[in-house]
Structure formats: C-alpha cells, structure tokens
Amino acid sequence: MYAIIKASGQQFKVREGDVICFDKMGLEPKSEVEFTEVLALDDGELKIGTPYVEGAVVKGEVINEGRDKKVIIFKKRRRKDSKLKRGFRRDFTRVRITKIA
Numbered sequence: 348m349y350a351i352i353k354a355s356g357q358q359f360k361v362r363e364g365d366v367i368c369f370d371k372m373g374l375e376p377k378s379e380v381e382f383t384e385v386l387a388l389d390d391g392e393l394k395i396g397t398p399y400v401e402g403a404v405v406k407g408e409v410i411n412e413g414r415d416k417k418v419i420i421f422k423k424r425r426r427k428d429s430k431l432k433r434g435f436r437r438d439f440t441r442v443r444i445t446k447i448a
Contacts (some may be wrong), residue, residue, distance in 0.1 A: 371438035
C-alpha cells in the first residue's frame with residue numbers, strides 16, 4: 348500500500364514506515380503531522396484524485412529537524428577572470444510515515 352502526497356510544493360511516494368525529509372515545517376519532535384493532499388492511493392486498486400482523493404489522509408510523526416550538508420555552487424567564465432562561489436544548507440524536517448488511511 349502506498350500513497351502519493353503533495354507537501355512543500357513537491358510530490359512524494361510514501362509507504363507506512365518510510366522516513367522522508369520535507370522542507371522545514373517548524374514542528375516539535377514526536378509531534379503528529381497530517382497530510383490531506385493525497386494525489387493517489389493504492390490499496391489493492393489504484394485511486395487517482397481530481398485533484399485529491401476524497402477522505403484520504405496520511406499521518407506521520409516528526410523525528411527531528413536539521414540542516415543538510417552544504418551544497419557548493421561554483422560558476423566560472425573562462426578567459427574572463429570571473430568566478431562566483433556560493434553555498435547553502437537546506438533546512439529539513441524528517442518525518443516517519445505511521446498510517447495511510
């Protein structure tokens with residue numbers, strides 16, 4: 348059984364027990380989170396929503412919040428003596444999917 352949910356502008360395919368990293372939600376660890384924007388649900392037969400599946404809910408438990416590894420963006424224009432080096436670290440919320448209903 349799996350579901351395709353929409354969260355933080357992205358689509359995720361989730362199963363019960365999966366651990367997914369979403370964009371930072373600002374929630375406390377061990378708190379419950381509920382995703383109601385379920386685009387598709389497969390529980391033996393595939394149900395596709397228009398745009399969302401009626402009455403489908405995916406529940407999860409927040410594990411922690413943190414920051415990813417640094418990503419370096421380096422741009423160089425050859426023969427122009429022009430270089431640009433930037434980096435950023437993405438904030439995330441790690442969630443364990445507990446129930447698909």
